[in-house]
Amino acid sequence: MILLAALVAVLAVxxxxxxxxxxxxxxxxxxxxxxxxxxxxxADRMRAYIRERIAAGDSKEEIKAKLVEQFGPRVLAVxxxxxxxxxxxxxxxxxxxxxxxxLGALAWRWSRTPGREAGPLAPELERRVEDxxxxxxx
Amino acid sequence: MLGxxxxxxxxxxxxxxxxxxxxxxxxxxxxPSALARGEQPPAPAFTLPRLDRxxxxxxxxLRGKAVVINFWASWCAPCKEEAPVLxxxxxxxxxxxxxxxxxxxxxxxxxxxxxxxxEGITYPVVYDRDGALVAKYGxxxxxxxxxxxxxxxxxxxxxxxxxxxxxxxxxxxEEGVRLALGS
Numbered sequence: 001m002i003l004l005a006a007l008v009a010v011l012a013v014x015x016x017x018x019x020x021x022x023x024x025x026x027x028x029x030x031x032x033x034x035x036x037x038x039x040x041x042x043a044d045r046m047r048a049y050i051r052e053r054i055a056a057g058d059s060k061e062e063i064k065a066k067l068v069e070q071f072g073p074r075v076l077a078v079x080x081x082x083x084x085x086x087x088x089x090x091x092x093x094x095x096x097x098x099x100x101x102x103l104g105a106l107a108w109r110w111s112r113t114p115g116r117e118a119g120p121l122a123p124e125l126e127r128r129v130e131d132x133x134x135x136x137x138x
Numbered sequence: 139m140l141g142x143x144x145x146x147x148x149x150x151x152x153x154x155x156x157x158x159x160x161x162x163x164x165x166x167x168x169x170p171s172a173l174a175r176g177e178q179p180p181a182p183a184f185t186l187p188r189l190d191r192x193x194x195x196x197x198x199x200l201r202g203k204a205v206v207i208n209f210w211a212s213w214c215a216p217c218k219e220e221a222p223v224l225x226x227x228x229x230x231x232x233x234x235x236x237x238x239x240x241x242x243x244x245x246x247x248x249x250x251x252x253x254x255x256x257e258g259i260t261y262p263v264v265y266d267r268d269g270a271l272v273a274k275y276g277x278x279x280x281x282x283x284x285x286x287x288x289x290x291x292x293x294x295x296x297x298x299x300x301x302x303x304x305x306x307x308x309x310x311x312e313e314g315v316r317l318a319l320g321s
Contacts, residue, residue: 029244029269041213042244049246070247072268 017060178291182274186264204318205286212253216300221257228261285314293317
């Protein structure tokens with residue numbers, strides 16, 4: 001299984017990327033949607049540029065790096081997993097862990113809280129209950 | 139329970155304070171409206187890499203000169219229409235101390251260089267990679283043109299569109315150059 005995964009990873013690196021591989025990971029800077037959803041003039045130019053870079057033999061990561069160099073990190077649909085952008089990855093995970101911890105603590109606290117004991121009924125109410133039961137039985 | 143409520147209210151108040159602070163201190167965000175009111179706000183400073191040659195160019199270096207700042211991109215058709223007007227203004231007034239400064243953004247660098255060569259642009263051009271300068275000036279698209287006088291203040295009107303798209307814009311352009319030069 002590990003060998004198969006390694007083989008898939010090697011093939012993915014070795015095979016040249018396609019336009020479709022990048023279109024949904026790169027954002028059109030004028031319309032803020034991914035290239036595959038944009039018909040803006042700059043999106044057309046970026047697609048042409050990606051095709052040129054693929055033909056020149058660049059890898060997917062090299063093409064993305066060249067686009068970031070020209071448009072900044074905002075051109076990536078998914079933030080990079082380094083530097084300040086790492087926060088975008090860590091914050092949701094941290095939030096989920098914190099939320100689970102708070103829920104766990106609350107659940108533990110509720111489970112330890114003694115329930116309210118039912119006290120004895122008032123004499124008048126007890127008499128009424130007995131009357132009702134007697135009528136039901138009779 | 140009261141402590142948790144106080145914490146939540148405190149958090150909301152802190153976020154609102156942060157929002158107000160950001161809106162108040164967001165440099166340049168109010169420039170188009172200030173110009174529309176006839177005010178002359180200081181031109182936001184910048185240092186950006188040049189496209190026409192190596193190195194960087196800052197607005198501080200141009201202090202004492204009149205500057206026409208023109209935001210453009212190679213894929214923008216109106217930018218192509220106005221390029222000859224900007225080049226002509228640069229050639230006509232450069233000896234009087236006018237600098238036309240092109241700011242290219244949302245563009246592929248090779249496309250921008252090709253555009254400059256095709257249109258015969260000889261004035262300095264910088265590259266706003268992240269669109270930070272565009273945001274500082276409150277520009278919303280391309281082309282847009284601003285005028286900076288010799289004291290570093292924005293003067294005249296902001297022209298949103300090709301400077302030669304309408305007679306009104308052309309008048310605003312000539313007036314902006316005149317005000318920037320202080321003539």
